[in-house]
Each structure stands twice: as structure tokens, then as C-alpha cells.
Amino acid sequence: MDLEARLHGAAPSEHPEALRLWLRLLTCTQLIEKQVRSHLRAQFDTTLPRFDLMAQLERAPDGMKMKELSRRMMVTSGNITGITDQLVAEGLVERMDVEGDRRAYLVRLTPQGREQFNTMARQHEQWIVEAFSTLGERDIATLYRLLGKVKEHTQNNSLETAE
Numbered sequence: 514m515d516l517e518a519r520l521h522g523a524a525p526s527e528h529p530e531a532l533r534l535w536l537r538l539l540t541c542t543q544l545i546e547k548q549v550r551s552h553l554r555a556q557f558d559t560t561l562p563r564f565d566l567m568a569q570l571e572r573a574p575d576g577m578k579m580k581e582l583s584r585r586m587m588v589t590s591g592n593i594t595g596i597t598d599q600l601v602a603e604g605l606v607e608r609m610d611v612e613g614d615r616r617a618y619l620v621r622l623t624p625q626g627r628e629q630f631n632t633m634a635r636q637h638e639q640w641i642v643e644a645f646s647t648l649g650e651r652d653i654a655t656l657y658r659l660l661g662k663v664k665e666h667t668q669n670n671s672l673e674t675a676e
Contacts, residue, residue: 600626
């Protein structure tokens with residue numbers, strides 16, 4: 514049962530449409546992510562966290578510190594270390610010492626890792642396009658614009674509460 518279906522058993526709300534929209538967004542996100550995870554496993558024998566780590570490194574051709582990877586991916590450095598160890602063993606990423614800091618490492622894609630990531634990224638794009646294929650270009654543009662308003666409002670509110 515998805516989150517939307519669970520709403521029917523919940524107590525009545527003063528703002529049922531906003532709550533229904535939130536649950537619809539969350540359900541769609543979870544369903545699409547589940548499909549992507551399944552495709553990555555079936556077609557590339559990899560996981561979404563590995564793909565995400567490689568995506569971060571693809572954007573940083575000179576490499577990235579482990580701590581920065583951890584921050585960007587919003588996971589613990591232990592998670593990053595485990596994934597990195599696997600990718601190093603497979604020859605997809607390499608670790609390099611950071612000059613002047615014996616405790617830190619830079620991590621970057623190897624040529625083989627870059628090639629494999631590019632193949633996965635092209636396929637990933639097709640999966641996402643397919644997930645939204647029932648929407649027309651205008652619908653996608655409208656949804657993108659409207660969600661941008663929600664994002665901006667939420668970011669502004671989180672800045673106010675942080676002060």
C-alpha cells in the first residue's frame with residue numbers, strides 16, 4: 514500500500530488537498546526511485562548510491578575529497594568509504610593523497626569509471642523521460658515551475674527558522 518492509499522484511513526484534515534498533493538509527490542518519487550534502483554541492478558549490476566557517487570565525481574574531473582562527497586550526498590563518511598572501496602576494487606575510481614593532509618584523500622573516476630558512468634547516465638535519463646512520458650511538454654514545464662515556487666517558499670521559510 515502506498516502513502517496515498519494510507520491517507521484514506523487517516524483523520525480528516527483542514528487542508529486535505531495540500532496533504533493529498535504532498536503524498537502524491539512522495540509516492541511518485543518513491544515509485545520512480547524504485548524503478549531506477551531496479552533498472553540499475555538489472556542492467557548494470559550496481560546500486561543507486563554507487564551511481565550517485567559516480568555522478569558527483571563526474572562533475573569534478575580533478576577529484577573530490579571524501580568529506581565533500583559525504584556532504585553533497587548527505588550520507589555518513591562511512592557510507593562513502595564503503596562505496597568508494599568497492600569502486601576502487603573494480604577499477605572505476607581511484608584515491609589520491611591530498612598534498613599537505615595525510616588524513617584526506619581525493620577520489621576521482623578512472624577512464625573506465627567515466628565511460629561506465631556515461632553509459633549508465635544515458636540510460637538513467639531515458640528511464641526518467643519514460644517515467645514522465647504521460648505528460649506533455651507544457652505539463653512538464655508547468656509542473657516544474659509550480660514545484661519551483663514550493664521549493665523557493667520552503668527554502669525561504671527554512672532560512673527564517675534557522676536565524
